[in-house]
Amino acid sequence: MSYLPGTASLVEEIDKKLLVVLRDGRTLIGYLRTIDQFANLVLHRTIERIHVGKKYGDIPRGIFIVRGENVVLLGEVDLENEDKLPLEQVNIDTILELQREQQVEREAEQERKKKAMAERGINVDQAIDDF
């Protein structure tokens, strides 16, 4: 941004605490250390935050190297208000359990939809969406 107005660059975000959403739906929070021209990211002290409903849980992950094409979006974490989330933090196992349940529900839903569609003669191959 400082180099040319009207452009965006990740250079501004280096060494900041960022929240990165990946294409597979994962949410990572970490310090962005280095980038390259493909927007590959090196995240430091990363935690993976799993959200289920109003609860979330963190899994410490360490150093992540993310291939640029898998990033959906990223944003700076507000350090002041970071701990004032309206969400409830639970421990990892709990959240993983919840996530599993959520996944099961979703799959069941998908199945029902697919069946309904098939009854109506539409066969949909489930395409994997980018979250």
Place this chain on the structure above:
Amino acid sequence: MALSRDADSVFSALGAGKLDGMENMLIQAPEEEGDFDILNDETFGDLGDADFDWEDEHERLAEELEGASFFGSRTQDPSHGKNITRDSGFLTMDRGHASIVQDDLEQSLTRLVVEDGDNKNFDVNGQPIPGALRRSHLDELFGPNSPPGYLDLESLNSKKNIWGSPSADSPFQRPVNNTLQALFASAKQAVYRDIPGVIQDPRAASLQHAPAMPLPSEMPTLAEIENSMLARESNKPQVLTAEELERQLRGEPPLPTDYRQPSFTSAMAVPPVGTSVAFRKQPSGQVPGGLSPRVLNGESSPINIIAPQARALQSLHNQGSPIQSAASPSPSPSPAFPPGMVPPPGLAAQSPRMMSPYNPTMFMANRMMGNAMARPPPTHMPPPNIGSPFGSPYGSPSAAALASRSHYHQQQYHHHHQHNRQTVNPRDGGRHMDHRNGGGPGNQHFDNRYDNMNVYRSPGQHGHFQRHHHQDMYTTDNNEAEDEYAGLMTKKEKDWIIKIQLFQLQTDNPYLDDYYFTYHTLKKKAADRNRQEGKADSKDNEPELLIPNMTKIEPRTYTPAQFEGSLGRLTAASVHNPRQIIDVCRTVSPTGEESGKKNVSKELRRYRQLLMDIEKGFNIILDIDDIEKKVLALPDENRLPLFEERLEKIKTVYDYFMQDDSLKNFVATLQVRKGRKLLARLMPMLGKVQWLSIVTVLLSHLPVLIKKDQDEEGLQVLMAPLSRYLTRCDLECLVHFATILQKHPKQNEEGLGLLLHNSFGISLLCCLIKAGEDYFKTTSPVDIDNQLKTQWAQFIEEFVESLESVPKESLAWPDRHQPQVGEHVDRFISNKVLGGVEDKLAHFSKPKPSEEVEPPVTSQNTSALL
């Protein structure tokens, strides 16, 4: 190595790829068994000698290697037979394909050469003793002619290194004799050359004596060798700390350079030669005192790093020795360090200024000791100046180890560091980065940065301690730790990325690539300018972009990198040089269709062709627009060619419309909405003559067009330019046009009636009549040619007749209400006729129902001129 793995079947006996020396098949001859019939002499030569005792051979070789002290002092890991951690198998294993080739080649050559004597390398049968030739390989392996894979990655890629490492690439001096010592000495010399500011070091002269000594004390340390290797291997810029810079400026010898290179990654990759060298020093039990001055040249061993502290402070010079001697039995890290601990705090006490520069040394010492020793906290780095790439990996893991050992040390530095941190944190990010990376870009940025840093840090480290006292200590370990990792990306790297991104934005025609952004930027600039000048140039409001007329740098035709010495042409596909996957060629489709289909397809084809032509026409129009924009940027003389080009293009489109005599194109094109638009855009650009012909053509085809256009009223687009043109016409033209219109009526009894039904037609008529009225008003009756007048009158009569015949309801609305129509008609028509059409004339005066109501026409004006 893939090569060797592929060759495994053939060369497995040679132990390619095996790490453990015990399994090294080269040493271990394959055992003679019945199953190994395939693996006979033809495959392996004569290695499968029954008398060949691999165990003995192995021990012998091991001794050799031990003696060469590659692994001499590494007995701290007794669990590993050979030092696997350090030695990636590099030495013990066969060095892969190339070396195998070399080996074979050399063997064969030597075999050829060998006469009676000089066969100490060969056994009785004339076969080479495995490993005996090894030593002579070292030159080829490490000398300047070594295969690129081992040392010099840069030579692989002939292109310039974009990272632009400032490291001088001084090659190894070819060793005089084929001894290890000579090799190491030469390596050390080479390393010295790498370090700026050391060249004139008088102590370097003492290095010359190195080769003479059996166990030279000036053997380059691990650090030195590593650095020299890395200077070639890695393309990263050298990181200079502020202390180093200051030191250089002061003319002092630089500190050990180990920490400069991010050598942590290549700790394993660096040839163990370097590794071994360092520790060779220790068992040699060199006189520390004698050693230290040389050591302090900046190339001290990791253990001896502690010594440089002594160097700088003469008072502690003697302490250097005990430190060294304490450190020299390196296998025992624990005892080494605590004694080593003492001086630094002592040093710290005595010269706080000097404390921090030596932190890296302590740090490196620990690292070289194989992480066994406690390290000073990673945070000890004088914060703003050292890009701390090398510090980072040892951050957190070491902290724990550290805490237990060097608590005092840690506190000292921790404390110190925190205060330093405080100096950095309050500053905004940019400056923070700047200083953090101050040492980063290395020599090139040295001058730029040094001023900053000088200012920032005031003489030496004093600034630190001044701030030390002033600032509060809010210590968030998090803060420190992440600051420690901050600056991983040097400014140079950031600039590189920005450069790539900006480069992608470069364009020759901004209007084309991003019209809206260009326009927006121009407007903003103009607004800013206006604001600055106090709205002085409100006239100059057009935000026209002057397309800079720079000649584009000839794009260097990209030739893919070609590797030398490779068998065949290796292709590396990249964005610029994509690998061709398939060859797509157009094939003429067979025309075996029925005639009916053919006709249809022909129609279709013709239609498509028409559309294509319209598109091409539009492209030309756009080109004309571009030319018009470019013209503004150029001075007058340069404009001419552009003008000509413009005219040419206009003519092209015009010709398209007027193509052949039958002009079948014309109607067809005008049927398509875009074609009409094309004509409408072309018309304003036409010259007078062209105008005439075009309008003639248009009018002559009008009935056809109108017939097909009844519903859409698409011809209206032509009205705007037409009306402008017609108002400028003289009577002759008008009459001309009028006659054309009159000549139509093959289909209809009312010649002009058709026109009246169509909005375009009626607008056209109104326009004509208005033009006529204007003309009649402005020109005195004398000047009006009688004949023309007659013709015009006829036209008006016919117009009125048509008007009579057409019911009012079906009268189309002209685009503009033309009150003059009534007036004009009055000129020519007698009263009684007029009465019949009064209401319809009123129609002309009234605007369209959607618009506001205008006063009715002056149809009461019955002044007949005739």
